[in-house]
């Protein structure tokens with residue numbers, strides 16, 4: 198509904214299957230691992246930006262920096278567009294970032310008209326649809342106007358990136374990353390199979406929806422991981438030791454995809470963070486036909502039944518990712534506790550001998566089945582690499598501001614009592630390369 202063309206997240210059935218088959222090769226471990234150089238380049242820029250801001254030791258809101266980094270990584274790594282989000286002053290991209298951050302919460306305020314959006318998007322003739330959509334800007338309805346402005350801005354920015362890539366293709370110039378989304382879709386569009394299937398609008402819609410899907414989710418996950426480590430100095434130190442010793446064993450060189458993936462404690466901390474605090478805590482669906490769902494854990498309710506659940510066609514169903522990931526039936530009595538060590542013994546990680554149908558870690562964090570997350574490998578590489586670069590240089594601690602986590606589209610950090618200011622994550626950051634700081638009171642607040 199947000200895009201003019203058909204993006205992966207909005208298409209269904211056969212169209213979805215074909216599009217997913219087309220896009221999936223870009224997000225395999227082998228392709229994502231080739232983004233290493235770009236990822237490190239961006240991560241080091243983030244590290245330098247943080248170092249400049251903290252000047253040794255101070256409390257800093259790192260949410261904005263993480264959000265810009267996630268956007269830069271998805272645009273540079275996924276689309277191969279030379280975007281510089283961390284550099285201040287690029288108004289065009291700060292507007293784009295704002296549109297990405299506000300489009301879904303604004304859509305949430307339009308819940309009563311959202312069911313009609315999909316049919317409006319397909320309304321013909323196109324001139325009539327465009328005329329009607331422009332009228333939205335004159336409606337006395339702020340949320341509708343804001344939503345339209347966000348959609349237009351995202352569409353225009355992605356069109357500009359697409360135009361840039363088309364130019365590169367024509368001139369046969371080199372790209373930042375090897376195989377990127379835009380080139381891949383451009384080539385597919387010209388191939389016989391997709392000639393009449395993929396329009397320019399569809400390519401722009403896919404670029405936009407992948408940026409949208411990969412930006413806030415990863416920012417949420419990174420923020421949570423760093424907040425957890427800041428609250429647990431002893432665990433943070435163990436993760437840092439693991440990273441530093443792996444780098445030392447690698448002759449001081451950057452760790453590649455496989456080496457990062459093979460760090461057991463970092464991996465366990467990521468799994469446990471993403472299990473306990475999934476950025477997306479539920480997804481909504483509508484049943485396409487009458488169906489019967491067999492229940493692993495019977496519901497003890499006479500009205501509903503016990504072993505199975507009958508659901509009629511057209512029923513709204515919610516998959517409770519957050520609830521399943523914390524189910525005591527699955528994870529035992531420690532389900533609600535943060536215990537990374539549970540991932541060391543892989544054989545015995547859940548209480549029962551059955552597997553969750555999720556694609557990651559016996560959880561539903563990245564969902565499962567046909568609609569599972571396309572960018573899971575991209576996200577995990579990003580999270581591990583950024584964590585390794587940041588912890589290699591900084592020690593993190595809690596500031597005196599209390600953080601509360603609120604559900605927008607994903608779960609984001611806010612300062613208690615200052616939620617009107619938008620998401621933020623102030624942490625105490627100490628630059629480990631700067632010598633004695635000499636201020637004991639700061640050290641005390643750091644270790645509390």
Ligand code: HEM
Pocket residue numbers: 205206207217271275406407408410411412414415418475476477480481561562563564567568569570571572573575576
């Ligand atoms: C920690 C980070 C991430 C989490 C927790 C996450 C989670 C999810 C979930 C739960 C879904 C299913 C949504 C639904 O069906 O309603 C999904 C879908 C999707 N994700 Fe992610 N995601 C993350 C990062 C990314 C990244 C980095 C990208 C892109 C590079 C991405 C691209 C997508 C796409 C395109 C879909 C739609 C897939 C389809 O409909 O077949 N995600 N993600």
